Amino acid sequence: MPKSYTDELAEWVKQREATRPRQDKNVVAFLAVREKVQSGIDAGYALKTIWEHLHETGRIPYRYETFLKHVHRHITNAAKRSEVVPAPAAANPAPAEATPKAGKQAEPTPRKAGGKGEKPAAIPGFTFNANPDKKDLL
Template identity: 50%
Template sequence: MAKSYTEELAGWVSKRTTQRLRQDKNIVAFLAVKGDVKAALDAGYSMKTIWEHLHETKRIEYRYETFTLHVKRHIRTKPRAEHRVEQQLPQEQSKPQALAATTRPDQAQSEPRKTPPPSVGGFTFTATPKKEDLF
């Protein structure tokens, strides 16, 4: 007796999931070399040169585009924990002294002005035509 399509599909899916590589393998590999990448970037090497070396030495096995995304996400931008620490600091401590002196106290506490959305108008559809519009 022949298998039904759903049974055949279930067998294929189970084979495919065991053969697929883990998606987080790339990020784990990047985080393992993150310190070296940061040091090389700080030393003035280009991302392309760093990727080529890491790829040739088999320390990472993914494409350059993936590498640049990881660099942008984990090195070029601040980690989320650092953003939270800055938000918890009082406003006067996180601002430079020159900006803190020029800010008025009432200005910092006021909410941003909300403008109403622009009104939509101009066209209305009617299914019955007007005789004056037809001529």
């Protein structure tokens, strides 16, 4: 009796899954050599050179594009994430006497011009006006 299509399809899927490489083994291989890659980058070697050496020695079996993706995800972005450290939350709130009274408002401290994080009052650029000025028309 011939096999049903679903049985034939199930066998094909099992065979296909066995031959397809798993991506997680590439991540594991990269994480195993991540410190070596980082030291190579710090020494000034090009990523292509580092990949060629690791690929020829058999430490990583995948393509250069995959290597770049892992470098970007696990080294470049990890360095950016470690630089941005959130401010710790205040463990103890301010005492009640130190807070201003209900009738008084605390004045904001003035900032110096050109300070870091200060935004300009208005961003110069194009603004659309639906009612044109007659003197600006040709």
